[in-house]
Every structure is written in structure tokens, then in C-alpha cells.
Amino acid sequence: LSERPPHPSSARRSLLIPIILLAGGVASVSVSVDFDTGSANPWTLIGGALAIVAGVLLTSPVAIRAAAAAGRRAPIAVRLALRDLSRYQSRSGAALAAITLSLGIAVSVMVVAAAAADGASEGNLSQNQLLIRTGKDFISPEELPQMRTAVENFAAGIDGTSLYALDAVIGHDSVAAEQGGDAVPPISLARRINSHTSRFVTTLYFATPELLARAGLTDDATVDAFTVHTGDLLFEPLAARDTPPPRIEHYDATAYGSVPTALLTQGGLDRYGFSRRPAGWFLEANRPFTPEEIAAARDIAAATRLYVEVRDQESSLLAARAIATGVGAFVALCILGLTIGLIRSEAGRDLQTLVAAGATSFTRRALTAATSGALALLGSMLAIAGSYIALIAIYIDKPGELADVPIVELTALLFGLPLVAAAAGWLATGREPAVITRHALD
Numbered sequence: 001l002s003e004r005p006p007h008p009s010s011a012r013r014s015l016l017i018p019i020i021l022l023a024g025g026v027a028s029v030s031v032s033v034d035f036d037t038g039s040a041n042p043w044t045l046i047g048g049a050l051a052i053v054a055g056v057l058l059t060s061p062v063a064i065r066a067a068a069a070a071g072r073r074a075p076i077a078v079r080l081a082l083r084d085l086s087r088y089q090s091r092s093g094a095a096l097a098a099i100t101l102s103l104g105i106a107v108s109v110m111v112v113a114a115a116a117a118d119g120a121s122e123g124n125l126s127q128n129q130l131l132i133r134t135g136k137d138f139i140s141p142e143e144l145p146q147m148r149t150a151v152e153n154f155a156a157g158i159d160g161t162s163l164y165a166l167d168a169v170i171g172h173d174s175v176a177a178e179q180g181g182d183a184v185p186p187i188s189l190a191r192r193i194n195s196h197t198s199r200f201v202t203t204l205y206f207a208t209p210e211l212l213a214r215a216g217l218t219d220d221a222t223v224d225a226f227t228v229h230t231g232d233l234l235f236e237p238l239a240a241r242d243t244p245p246p247r248i249e250h251y252d253a254t255a256y257g258s259v260p261t262a263l264l265t266q267g268g269l270d271r272y273g274f275s276r277r278p279a280g281w282f283l284e285a286n287r288p289f290t291p292e293e294i295a296a297a298r299d300i301a302a303a304t305r306l307y308v309e310v311r312d313q314e315s316s317l318l319a320a321r322a323i324a325t326g327v328g329a330f331v332a333l334c335i336l337g338l339t340i341g342l343i344r345s346e347a348g349r350d351l352q353t354l355v356a357a358g359a360t361s362f363t364r365r366a367l368t369a370a371t372s373g374a375l376a377l378l379g380s381m382l383a384i385a386g387s388y389i390a391l392i393a394i395y396i397d398k399p400g401e402l403a404d405v406p407i408v409e410l411t412a413l414l415f416g417l418p419l420v421a422a423a424a425g426w427l428a429t430g431r432e433p434a435v436i437t438r439h440a441l442d
Contacts, residue, residue: 015059015062017055017058018055018056018058018059018062019055020055021051021052021054021055021058022051022052022055022056022389024048024051025047025048025049025050025051025052025053025054025055025390025393026048026052026389026390026392026393027048027393028044028045028047028048028051029044029045029048029049029052029390029393029394030048030393030394030396031044032044032045032048033045033394033397034397048393049390052386052389052390052393053101053104053386053390055386056100056104056382056383056385056386056389057097057100057101059382060093060094060096060097060100060378060382061089061093063096063378063381063382064085064086064089064092064093064096064378065086065089067082067085067086067374067378068082068083068085068086070082071083075366076363077363077366077367077370078366078370078374080367081366081367081368081370081371081374082370082374084367084371085371085374085375091339092339092375095335095336095338095339095375096375096378096379096382098335099332099335099336099375099376099378099379099383100378100379100382100383100386101383102328102331102332102335102383103328103329103332103379103380103383103384103413103417104382104383104386104387105324105328106324106325106327106328106329106383106413107324107328107383107384107387107388107410107413108387108390108391109320109321109324110321110324110325110406110409110410111387111388111391111402111405111406112391113317113318113320113321113324113406114317114321114404114405114406115391115395115401115402115404116317123256123257123311123312124256124257124258124309124311124312125256125257125258125259125309125310125311125312126254126256126311127288127289127311128284128285128286128287128288128289129256129259129282129283129284129285129311130282130283130284130285130289130294130297130308130309130310131258131280131281131282131283131308131309131310132151132280132281132282132283132297132301132306132307132308132309133279133280133306133307133308133309134147134278134279134280134305134306134307135305135306135307143304143305144278146304147304147305147306148165148281150300150303150304150306151163151281151300151306154296154297154300155281155283158283158285158289158293160285160286160287161283161284161285161286162214162283162284162285163281163282163283164208164210164211164214164260164281164282164283164284165208165210165278165281166205166211166260166278166279166280166281166282167205167206167208167276167277167278167279168186168187168203168204168205168206168276168277168278168279169186169187169204169205169206169264169269169274169275169276170186170187170274170275170276170277171186171187171237171274171275186203186204187204187235187236187237187264187274188200188201188202188203188204188235188236189201189202189203189204189225189227189229189233189234189235189236189262190233190234190235190236191229191231191232191233191234192231192232192233192234198234198236200236201229201233201262202227202229202257202261202262203260203262203279204225204235204262204263204264205260205262205263205264205279206263206264206269206276207219207225207226207263207264207265207266211260211263212226212263214284215251215253215263216251217251217263219265219266219267220249220265220267221265221266221267222247222267223247223248223249223265223267223268224246224247224248224264224265224267224268224271224272225246225247225248225249225262225263225264225265225268226248226249226250226251226262226263226265227248227249227250227251227261227262227263228250228251228252228253228254228255228261228262229250229255229261229262230250233246233248234246235272243272244271246268246272247268258309259282260282280306280307289310294308294310321406321409322409324409325409325412325413328383328413329412329413329416329417329420332376332379332417332421333376333417333420333421333424336372336375336376336421336424336425337424339375340368340371340372340375340425365425365426366426368425368426368428369422369423369425369426370422370425371425372421372422372424372425373418373419373421373422373425374418375421376417376418376420376421376422377414377417377418380413380414380417380418381414383413384410384413384414388402
């Protein structure tokens with residue numbers, strides 16, 4: 001008779017099932033990845049990841065009820081917005097789950113990209129280092145003096161720069177013949193994974209007196225090679241015949257990927273019958289190389305068939321983080337736009353009552369802004385928490401990989417997205433809804 005719909009009945013959901021799913025997912029994921037061997041069990045990894053996602057999504061209704069309870073002393077517009085989210089939990093919970101899932105994917109991309117980024121003591125080179133290579137092309141004896149002179153002149157023009165000639169270690173002709181090629185293969189340092197598998201570690205260079213002095217070492221006839229790397233190391237490729245295990249001695253230094261950190265001694269060269277050939281030059285300054293100096297080095301390299309390597313700025317990782325932030329925020333705003341319209345239409349009669357009681361357009365704007373801002377804030381919080389739960393389980397053996405937190409991107413999602421959502425909701429609800437105008441005319 002009063003034309004008022006019955007009060008929606010809300011399902012009471014506890015945190016027991018989400019907690020069980022999260023605990024099981026974390027346990028499953030944590031045992032599925034082995035970073036030492038680079039292997040993973042796909043079934044436990046996928047199953048654990050799905051359990052974590054389901055556990056996070058099932059916390060959406062609980063989070064909405066908690067937000068409504070926390071906003072009991074908030075201003076009237078905010079209190080009503082949070083109450084409506086709790087009343088129409090079927091739609092608001094589904095929307096929050098969708099927002100959480102979209103933002104969770106974005107957060108995972110950001111955090112993994114940040115973990116993959118090199119720190120100041122990691123990467124290929126430091127900003128004070130520069131590598132000039134001869135490349136894989138054959139360098140004739142006539143070309144080498146011209147290249148050497150150009151590089152030496154360049155290094156002499158930069159104060160405080162040390163220049164080191166690099167000689168790559170190459171195998172004997174029998175190895176080349178077995179591989180069916182004419183080029184003599186370079187020898188690298190590898191780490192043994194198992195009896196059938198090894199993994200490349202770094203290029204092997206001849207230990208010239210200058211490189212030994214830079215590392216604080218002296219040549220030793222009882223040592224085949226010096227290196228900063230550890231583990232079960234070997235030389236690759238070797239001849240098909242039986243070869244003695246290498247006598248490798250460790251020394252402490254920063255293990256940049258392209259810096260000569262594996263040095264074969266003269267004794268090792270003779271013991272294995274290896275040879276050496278010019279491979280380039282390594283430059284190290286007492287300050288970072290300027291863009292102008294790097295450009296000059298590249299001009300010299302282009303004129304002499306050389307290749308220049310500088311510190312990798314990892315622009316692709318930065319772009320991935322920016323794209324993930326933008327796409328995640330855009331998808332979340334689209335979901336919010338669809339959801340707010342449904343919730344506000346269902347609460348249309350309540351809005352009529354507010355208008356009849358004298359509520360202004362400010363109150364209508366505040367209702368929509370609070371609704372969209374609250375959903376965006378809850379979605380961001382759940383997405384960040386869920387993503388870190390999953391990634392901590394994956395990186396449980398190497399928690400230090402997650403030490404580099406993408407603060408800028410996470411701040412944009414945690415604070416910037418709710419502000420943008422609230423502002424969009426405020427601006428989009430300036431006009432009086434048609435249902436209110438129609439009933440007023442009636």
C-alpha cells in the first residue's frame with residue numbers, strides 16, 4: 001500500500017572461508033616455485049593463485065559492511081552512501097570484487113616490475129662504467145690499431161678514466177669442428193644446475209695484469225680463474241673429451257653483469273689449451289659518464305665498427321609500471337560508473353525523501369562522490385593487500401626481491417584513484433534526477 005519495497009535481506013558472510021582460501025593459496029604457491037633452479041610446479045602455482053584471488057574477492061562483502069560500520073559518525077551524505085553500499089550488497093560487492101581484480105592485476109605488474117628492476121649495485125654496468133665491444137664480426141689485424149687508437153683518444157679526453165683492454169677466451173679448433181661451424185666459440189663461465197644442465201653466468205676474459213690489479217689480485221699458477229660468482233662453476237663449451245674440473249677462486253666485488261668479473265689466468269689458458277682474441281675495452285671513470293660523453297663514444301663506435309654498452313635504464317620496466325597503473329585505474333573507473341548508476345537508481349526513493357526534506361544538490365553530489373570514492377578506496381586497499389599476499393608467497397625464498405616498493409604507482413592507486421572517482425561522481429550528478437522532477441510535477 002505504501003509502494004515501498006521490502007528491505008533487502010543481506011547475507012551474512014564471515015571471514016572464515018576467505019581466511020582458509022588465503023592460507024591454502026599461500027601454502028600452495030610458496031612450495032611451487034624454486035628460484036635456484038628456475039623451475040615451478042604449474043598446477044600448485046595456478047591452484048594457489050586462484051585460491052588467493054578467490055579469498056581476496058570473498059572479503060568484499062565483509063569490507064563493505066566494515067566500511068558502513070566505520071562511517072556511522074560521518075557526515076550525513078557519507079553515512080547514507082556507505083549504508084546504501086551495505087544495503088545493496090549484491091551489486092556493490094560484485095563491483096568491489098571486479099575493481100579489486102582489475103587493480104590487483106595492475107598492482108602485481110607494478111610490484112613484479114619493481115622487483116625485476118636493478119638496484120644501484122645490480123645490472124649490467126654502473127653509471128661510471130662503459131663498455132666498448134668489437135662485436136661478433138671478424139676484426140682484421142689492420143682494423144684493430146685504428147680501433148685501439150680511437151678508444152684510447154676518447155678515454156684520454158675524460159679526466160679520471162681508467163682504460164682496460166679485454167681479451168675474450170676462445171676454444172680450440174676441435175670444439176669448433178664438433179659444432180660444425182667455422183667460427184671459434186667463446187668460452188663462458190657457467191653454473192651447473194644438474195648433471196645435464198648448466199646456466200650461463202658471464203663471459204670469460206683473460207686476466208691481464210691491469211684487470212688483476214683492478215680486482216686486487218695477483219696471478220697464481222695454481223688457479224685457473226678468478227671470479228666474484230659462487231656455486232658449482234665450469235667452463236663452456238669444452239671439448240667432447242674428458243677435461244679436468246676448473247680450479248676457480250672467489251674474490252669479493254660488485255657483480256655487474258657486463259663487467260669483467262671472470263678472469264682466466266695464464267695457467268688456466270695453458271692447462272685447457274684455450275686462446276685469446278681482442279674483444280673490446282672497459283672504461284671506468286670516477287664519476288658518471290655524461291650524455292654528451294656517451295654520445296661521443298657512440299659516434300666513435302659507429303665510425304670504427306664497434307659497439308657501446310652503457311648502464312641499462314630499464315625503460316621498458318618503467319613503461320610497464322605506468323601502463324599498468326593507467327589501465328587498472330581506467331578499468332576501475334568504468335566499473336564504478338556502471339555500478340554507481342545502479343545503486344543510485346535503486347536508492348531513488350530515498351533520494352526523493354531527502355529532496356522533500358530540503359536536501360540540496362550539494363547533498364546529491366556528496367552521496368555519489370562518497371559512494372564512488374568509498375568503492376575505489378576499498379578496491380585499492382584489497383588489491384594491494386591481495387597482490388602482496390600472493391607475491392610474498394611466490395618470493396618466500398627471496399623476500400629481498402620485493403624490497404623495492406613502487407611507491408609512486410601505489411600512492412596513485414591508493415589515494416589518487418579514490419579522489420578521481422569522488423571528483424567524477426561529484427561532477428556527474430549536478431542535475432536533479434528525472435524521477436524526482438516527475439514526481440514533483442505529479
